[in-house]
Amino acid sequence: MKQRLWLALAVTACATAGGLAQERTVALMNAHLIPIDGPEIERGTLVMQGGKIVAVGADVLIPAGATAIDLNGKVLMPGLVDTHNHIGGVSGGDGSAPIQPECRVWDSINVRTGAFRRALAGGLTTLNLMPGSGHLLSGQTIYVKIRPAETIDDMMIRDADGNPCGGIKMANGTNSIREAPFPGTRAKSAALVRQKFIEAQEYRDKIARAGGDPEKLPARDLGLEALVEVLEGRRVVHHHTHRHDDIVTVLRLSKEFGFRVVLHHVSEGWKVAEQIAAAKAPCSIILVDSPGGKLEAIDLLFKTGGVLERAGVNVAFHTDDWITDSRLFFRMAALGVRAGMSREGALRSLTLAGAEMLDLQDRVGSLTVGKDADLIVLDGDPFSVYTKVLETWIEGEKVYDRSKPEDYLYAVGGYGAGHDIDPYFCCFGHGE
Amino acid sequence: MTTRNTITVISLLTLLAAPLAAQVAIKGGRVHTVSGDVIENGVVVITDGRIVAVGPADGVSIPAGHRVLEGAVVTPGLIDAHATVGLTGIYNQKQDQDQLESSEPIQPQLQATDAYNAREQLVDWIRSFGVTTVHTGHAPGELVSGQTAILKTRSGTVEDATVVGTAAIAVTLAESARKEGGKSPGNRSKMMAMLREALVAARDYVGKQERAGDDADKRPGLNLKNEALAGVLRGETPLLITANRAIDIASALRLAKEFEVRLWLDGAAEAYLLIDEIKAAGVPVIVHPLMQRPWGEAENLSYETPAKLRAAGIPIALQSGFEGYVPKVRVVLFEAAIAAANGLGMEGALRAITLDAATLLGIEERVGSLEVGKDGDVAIYDGDPFEYTSHCVGVVIDGQVVFEGSR
Structure with a gap:
């Protein structure tokens, strides 16, 4: 009896792991469409079926049998993609070593934390959940959709082979400079990283030379396996870096070992925009309300997004939640616009640009036929403080509705909206 | 000369x-x-x-x-009704963080004006968004962390900038004031007991002074702690009590009633649970930064608290608060924007960071x-x-x- 129950649970888990995949056909009509991959459409319709967008545009016919919902001119745009988020109580490597690629963030996530509900209230649908920046390499990250979930497996975005999609988190600068065995200087930080990547190259080559001969294969090493994925471009490096010289160091290491990198935070990116552009490195940036608070963020300015955009860099914003609240993601891009970023660029920076940095541009990030029906409905201009996210849809299913009291609680806060777990401290207590 | x-x-x-x-x-x-x-x-x-x-x-x-x-x-120039800016600096290094002195839990004699840096870059920063007056001083984190002051955000010296030298005595009724390792205060009851003892001691001190009259031999020696608290007992200086949980807000109200002292409630994340009690006490609320992170004792904070308190007729003001990390200073204009969008409205939020803040702080004749x-x-x-x-x-x-x- 007990065994049969377990079997039934396992079947249920598999069914939900693939996504929500709503089967009925739903048409959202009379919407102000912001498709991201094309110009805004004053009045248009989007049709979704089977969790996918099946039609979108100004002259779309609503299929017979479809459930039609009149949005009365409200804004409809893709769900937001957050390339750097720490909610769910994430952890990666522990204090034993500065480089721990064997650690996976998804072994630590509590999907029941209210922060996921707040993220939906902010219009976020896709997240890169990351371990912290207190290590040179703190572990493997995971890309998730904020689907209703019993376990983190229900949230995972998987590739064609069913493997969870994710990157790897690295950091340089002061956060990862700590007491031994952590590095004491910037040069030592780079040297340790370099040594580890050489080890991964040798491990990869040994495996290739073994030609499948079990006698010649090296002992399996979980950390080096992850780094080989990095060397082969299958796993992107998400690299925390603030100061201009640290940014350039990341570019140097990336070139040296040929790994694909997304630069994160990039507080002084405006000082080295040309170098970043020349390296074709995308930037996932953050803005906070004042410079300082840590030495590396003394020159953090609202203009970073605009400067990088004009230099031709692919720019996304990220919340770094809990550094900034996921409910205020639009606000950050609006501050970018305030300081010179284009409206189109800022909208892209919350959606398609982030999707590209996670290799998910074929699935999310724009209102495009064939992509997942991850959508948000707004009651006004995305960059106005007075605008509210009214609804959030993931894969054709409405997962947040501001008009429902249980969702509204997370949108504005109130008694009971608090965390059920402690927040994640990425870098307190050392380095700053 | x-x-x-x-x-x-x-x-x-x-x-x-x-x-x-x-x-x-x-x-x-x-x-x-x-x-x-x-x-x-x-x-x-x-x-x-x-x-x-x-x-x-x-x-x-x-x-x-x-x-x-x-x-x-x-x-009007904006008023930040509670900050630590000027005592806290942009670098967040030991040498530019003067907001908290932890050698003793009760130090009402610490003057904010002795620690305020009028040339601090973060003062420049908030000024450039329209903030012209700031109520700043010793931070939450000790039971009685020190005094606060009201200053113009102009550069120069603290003397040039000061509007009110001693605005309030900062009190913390929160976890951050709790001590470990057998030191006091180790819990909430002890915090309240220590506050009551300090006020009783100050009352005795004032009584001795009054009974001594002009007789120098009978006068107690000048005690800066008691002098500072005497101002509270005389009703000249309010207690600025940082309390976020409803139980701590209730304790603050109880203390103010017992000693008949003026109270400015600060933070007050769960104030919406005690609207009747706060209103009956006639106490104003300096509401936490709206974008403060919702965790710890502020985990249940609401964007709608300013609107709810004002609708109940409770005087409110808004603040930039205190941050230990980033952003090292918040901008009260930005915090008010969130209140504007969550029930307070544009003009209502503007009033909260101008005339209402001035009235709450007692400087409405000037700003x-x-x-x-x-x-x-x-x-x-x-x-x-x-x-x-x-x-x-x-x-x-x-x-x-x-x-x-x-x-």
């Missing part, structure tokens, strides 16, 4: 400086006086540092020699609205000040243009 000569020199300098700096007129597409109606196409005239005229552009003449500034929206006779403190914006994409394009303090640009 004699005192008389010093005064002469200062007067001369003032005379020389005043005509250059303090004569200014500000024209605005919309002038929010706050105390009265919004004036379309209005003008504010400042002479010798004070507002001398406010009205429609076609009804107010700008005196010759006045410099003219212009903007789409003109408001908080654009009225004749008040200090010439003005902020100029290129649109709705609360919109993310609007800019503060000019700031005037005491008639001096202290910021121009667009940040």
Whole structure:
């Protein structure tokens, strides 16, 4: 009896792991469409079926049998993609070593934390959940959709082979400079990283030379396996870096070992925009309300997004939640616009640009036929403080509705909206 | 140099400086006086540092020699009703963090004016968004962490900037005041017991002073802690009690009632649970930064608290608060924007960071609205000040243009 129950649970888990995949056909009509991959459409319709967008545009016919919902001119745009988020109580490597690629963030996530509900209230649908920046390499990250979930497996975005999609988190600068065995200087930080990547190259080559001969294969090493994925471009490096010289160091290491990198935070990116552009490195940036608070963020300015955009860099914003609240993601891009970023660029920076940095541009990030029906409905201009996210849809299913009291609680806060777990401290207590 | 000569020199300098700096007129597409109606196409005239005229552009003449500034929206200079800026600095290193002294849990004698750096970059930062007055001082984190002061955000020395030297005594009823390892206070009951003991001791001290009269032999030795708390007992200095959970807010109200002292509730994340009690006590609330992170004792904070308290008739103001990490200082304009969008409305939120804040802090005779006779403190914006994409394009303090640009 007990065994049969377990079997039934396992079947249920598999069914939900693939996504929500709503089967009925739903048409959202009379919407102000912001498709991201094309110009805004004053009045248009989007049709979704089977969790996918099946039609979108100004002259779309609503299929017979479809459930039609009149949005009365409200804004409809893709769900937001957050390339750097720490909610769910994430952890990666522990204090034993500065480089721990064997650690996976998804072994630590509590999907029941209210922060996921707040993220939906902010219009976020896709997240890169990351371990912290207190290590040179703190572990493997995971890309998730904020689907209703019993376990983190229900949230995972998987590739064609069913493997969870994710990157790897690295950091340089002061956060990862700590007491031994952590590095004491910037040069030592780079040297340790370099040594580890050489080890991964040798491990990869040994495996290739073994030609499948079990006698010649090296002992399996979980950390080096992850780094080989990095060397082969299958796993992107998400690299925390603030100061201009640290940014350039990341570019140097990336070139040296040929790994694909997304630069994160990039507080002084405006000082080295040309170098970043020349390296074709995308930037996932953050803005906070004042410079300082840590030495590396003394020159953090609202203009970073605009400067990088004009230099031709692919720019996304990220919340770094809990550094900034996921409910205020639009606000950050609006501050970018305030300081010179284009409206189109800022909208892209919350959606398609982030999707590209996670290799998910074929699935999310724009209102495009064939992509997942991850959508948000707004009651006004995305960059106005007075605008509210009214609804959030993931894969054709409405997962947040501001008009429902249980969702509204997370949108504005109130008694009971608090965390059920402690927040994640990425870098307190050392380095700053 | 004699005192008389010093005064002469200062007067001369003032005379020389005043005509250059303090004569200014500000024209605005919309002038929010706050105390009265919004004036379309209005003008504010400042002479010798004070507002001398406010009205429609076609009804107010700008005196010759006045410099003219212009903007789409003109408001009174903003007031941040509680911060630690100036005691906390941009670098967040030991040498620029003077907001908390942890050698003793009760130190009401610590003056904010002894630690405020008027040239701190973060003071420049908040000024450039229109903040002209800030109530700042010792931070939450010790049971009685010290005094607060009210200052203009002008640069120079603390003397130049001070409006009120001792504004309040900062008290923390929260986990952050709790001590480990057998030290006191180790829990909530002990916090309250220690506060009551300190106030009882100060009352005894005042009683001894009064009974001694002019008899120097009978007077108790001057005790700075008791002197500071005597001001509280006399009703001159309010207690600024940081309390976020409902139980701590209730404790603060109980303490104020027992000792009949003035109370400014600070933070008050769960104030919406005790609206009747706060109203009955006649206590104003300086609401936490709206974008404060919702965790710990503030985990249940709500964007709608300012609107709910005001709707109940409770006086409110807004604040930038205290951050240990980033952003090292918040901007009260930005915090108010979230309140504006969550029930308070544009004009309601503006009032919370101008006239209501001034009234709560007891400085409404000088600042908080654009009225004749008040200090010439003005902020100029290129649109709705609360919109993310609007800019503060000019700031005037005491008639001096202290910021121009667009940040």
